[in-house]
Structure formats: structure tokens, C-alpha cells
Amino acid sequence: MSVEDELQELRRELRYVKDRMAILDCVMNQSRGRDRHDLEILAGIYHDDGMDEHGHAVTMGPEYGEDANKAHAAVFADHLHNITTHTCEIDGDEAHCESYVIGAMRPRKGNSVLLLGGRYLDRLERRDGTWKIALRRCTLEWTMTGDTSLLTSGAFAGFIKGTWDKSDPSYARPLGLDSTPVERW
Template sequence: MTAMSVEEELKELRRELRYVTDRLAILDCVMNQSRGHDRHDIELMASVYHPDAIDEHGPSVTVGPEYGEQSNQAHASVFVDHLHNVTTHTCEIDGDEAHCESYVIGAMRARDGKSVFLFGGRYLDRVERRDGVWKIALRRCTLEWTMQGDTSLLTSGAFTGFIKGTWDRTDPSYARPLTLDKTPVERW
């Protein structure tokens, strides 16, 4: 076994760094879409799609950058809040194209104030690097299971004083710098 030359070692390190950098950028893209969704931040949601991207959620097939507005209206008509939790994430990178599978668990609280619905599915994404930026070119969403529960505990007083999220940029996650005494919040 021969020792690697300095040039070979640098080439290998560059290849590894490119892979890690690409993986993080792709994961940030997927996570930012979910964050934008849960904060109803249409600008953030649109930013993760290429202009000609397509998003398929069930019977709804939308131009990617327009998905945020359409889905926020649909969600707001039925739910008062929701959280999309991306869990298992795999990614196969081939040059400037990657194929990803991201498991998602969505928790959505109904307008009746009593019901919560859990959904399990996956995002199947083709992500492309264009002009040096990774964005979604095609997203297909699967639905694997659903479940319903009771959320009345939230309004029982057991969680009085906990921060309550909002569907806009007044949500404390946007505060810079995040402070304890200067960041206004809604509470239960």
C-alpha cells in the first residue's frame, strides 16, 4: 500500500468537502420548506423551489414557488396550527442533481380546538443545483398513515405560560437576536 501524495490527498479532501457541503445545503432546502410551511412564510417556501419546479401533494399539482400560498389557504381553512417534522432523510447526489427521500410527520390542530390529526408520509424530491444553489425541481408527497387525537389538554390550563407559535414573522423564531425580555410572544 503506497502513501497518498499531497495532491491526491487534497483532491480527496475537496471531494469530501463538496459532498458534505452539498448534503447540508440540500437538507437546509428541505428543512426550510417545512419551516416556511409551519410559519406560513410564503417567501421562505417559494425560495426553496426553482421557478419551473412542480409540487405534487395528492390531487394538487402546483408550480413550486406558488405552492406556499395555495397550501397555506387550504391549511388555514381547516387548521389553526401545524408542524411538519422531517425525520429520516436520504440523499443520492449525482453531479448537479440529487434524489432525496424525507420522512415527514405532520401534526395539525383543527379549528374545533379539540382535535389533532397526525399524518405520516414522505417527500420524494429531485433537487438540482443551478447557478450554485440547490433547490427543489420536483416534489412528490406520499401519505402513509393518519391518526386522530384530542388536544383539549392545551386549553386545560396545564400549559399556561408556554409560548404559542404564530403563522407569521412575529413568531419568536424570527427574532434576532432572540432575547428573553425583548421578544414579544403569544402564550397559552
């Protein structure tokens, strides 16, 4: 293999790695933005003409953040969306991804947590050099409930409790032990 051929191959491999990282960052940032109710993050995830389908709700990407936050805040005290298995096929400026998601949602009333398992089926497109979601379709595969009474029993007193705004300690720069105010259980 010539030096020029080797350089071309390295460029192709680097482009693939950069694209995969940008796509995975987009998918992960959608979950982070959703769990922190961060409209700024969510606004950067979908193309302006992007669509999100969650059950019967089909939302234009730019409105997704406000709609999802409003729906979640009406019912849940907190929630976490965990991305697990992630596959991605890239073809030029288009990518098709499947990401498994486990959602944990704690209703405002009662001492339970709802666990949901599903998948995000995404088509991402690179436009103007940036990967964003053009279409997301959400599957639901299973649900289960569990008891959360331990959270308020005192067993976890002192643990940090997350917030749905930029006062959440994950935004602190630099993160400090004594300099970052937090809510606690």
C-alpha cells in the same frame, strides 16, 4: 497517496458535505416556511419550473407557498411538519432524496389533532450554484387522531404559542427572554 491526490480527495469530500448540508437545509426550510406561513422562505425552495404533488394537487413551485398557506389556514389552527429520516443520493448537479415526514395538524373546530405520516420524494437540482426542489412527490402512509383539550384546560398556561407570521419568536434576533413579545396559551 501524494499530497496532490490527498488535496483532490479532500476537495471531493468537502464538496459532498457542502452539497448534503445545502440539500438538507432546503428540505428543512420548506417545512419551516410552511409551518410559519413564510412566503419568502417558501419562494426560495423551489425552482421557477419546480413542481409539488400533494395528492391530486400539483402546484408550480412559485405558487406553492400561497396555495399551501391558503389550504392549511382554511382548515387548521396550527400545524407542524417534522422531518425525520432523510436519505440523499447526489449525482453531479442532481440529487434524489427521501425524507420521512410526520405532520401534526390541529383543526380549527374541536379538540383534536390529526397526525399524518408520509414521505417527501424529492428531486433537487443545483442551478447557478444553488440547490432547490425541481420535483416533490408526497406519500401518505398513515393517519391518526388525538385529543388536544389539554391545550385549553390551563395545564399549559404560560407556554409560548407559535404564530403564522414574522412575529413568531423564532424570528427574533437576538432572541431575548424579556425583549421578545410572544403569544401564550
